[in-house]
Amino acid sequence: MKIYSKNIPQADVLSEVVKTVVTVGNGAKSDIEIGNALGKVDRQGRYYRNAAELLGFINNNKNTAVLTTIGKQFLLDPSINNPLLLKQVLSIQIFQRFISFLELHPEGIDRNNMIKWLQEVTENASKSILHRRINSISSWLQSLEIIKITADKLSLTNKITEKISILEVTEPDEPILPKTSDLNEYSTVHQRLSNANEVIAYYKDSAKTDRANLAHISLVNDIAKRIRDINCIPKANQLIDLASKIYNIDYIFEMKSINLDNERSQLRKGVSQLFEYRYLQDLPQAILVLVFEKPLSTKNIWMLDYLSSISIIPVWNETGSYNTINTYKNQINFLIHNRQSS
Structure with a gap:
């Protein structure tokens, strides 16, 4: 490439x-x-x-x-x-x-x-x-x-x-967090994106819709600021909301605005996006973080354990600060305040 x-x-x-x-x-x-x-x-x-x-x-x-x-x-x-x-x-x-x-x-x-x-x-x-x-x-x-x-x-x-504020990587088939400067890495990502043409077109349209949502914009900007506050560079492309190399560890973030009617569908969508983005970008060790705009309703609180069981870190906004389950508090302390998890 x-x-x-x-x-x-x-x-x-x-x-x-x-x-x-x-x-x-x-x-x-x-x-x-x-x-x-x-x-x-x-x-x-x-x-x-x-x-x-x-x-x-x-x-x-x-x-x-x-x-x-x-x-x-x-x-x-x-x-x-x-x-x-x-x-x-x-x-x-x-x-x-x-x-x-x-x-x-x-x-x-x-x-x-x-x-x-x-x-x-x-x-x-x-x-x-x-x-x-x-x-x-x-x-x-x-x-x-x-x-x-x-x-x-x-x-x-x-x-x-x-x-x-956010480094926009123009081409989605460009490694967003390259591990080396070797062109083989670029070739792998390009090939994977090319093979997934149809789903990429769908995700691009979906991302455009999400990014027109004010709650989504607010989440992206807030998380990006917290990443900048620890002197790391937040990046994005046409698919990925945010990615960053933090303390030499790769992170991919997906933001979701939610309401009572769409909590499960939005979180399921976020799960599939995070796993596919990690594969497409050839970042098998990347930490996956799903950020949603408010705490889950009582009927869907079980999804926090579900996300944890598949190694996705759930993070939610609580009136301006962020929280997660106790398991991940130290791992993402750059995002959250030291508060007791609900």
Whole structure:
């Protein structure tokens, strides 16, 4: 699952990419016009135009650049600190993979190993091109304060959890919590998702419905905040509500809004989703957590033991705090308060 060259920026200075969007907004259209406005040759003008295109701020047709709707929105505040810029950078697949790669190396990674990683996950390229790509990727993330360089090693900053509420992994067939940078892992997940085409289409539609529900949105945002509070990165994709590597353990979370009429059906649905997501993502050791918006009714309280019997951790909201059965209180103490289980 190599990433195509055209989807990787080769424009080192993010502030100049911002200037490119401004330049197009001011009427520049061709590579030469963009390059002139930036004080660069037309080849570099093309690189910066391509970078602005990757970010979704401009469209280009036959060397004629125009702003997109989101590009016009960005021009209301064309700065490095505009949250929209960070959002668009992190929508690009190579940046999502790079952050996951750095998560696997909290001690930091040197330039040679970054080059090896990039060579593994992207189309074949010369050493000079690989160096330029690494320069662009690392420079952009440094400008956004997502990474830092210490003693010639690059690592994630503590600010990442302040700046990223949830890292959205764009493609559902991309490993959401990769265990390695080996492409075989990516191939396995891709193959499993491809084989499950029909159920994936169903789950995507189901997820869209769930995510339009205010109670569901509130659960996702609240759990994501609790994950960020312990300096871990909450992730999501088109299927999975939340996933995160917490204290070096993989977790998958499914949120369910419930009422008296649908408690059992919603929890059953959540069970099947969690097991299937764990299989599809090739995360056999992942801890599964089913979060629902309120305590279960008396008639369905037995389902807490049922969930525990199949190794799914039940978590429920009790007026702003979370609870679980005693068995799991220590395992997910980052989510709950020390309260007596009901």
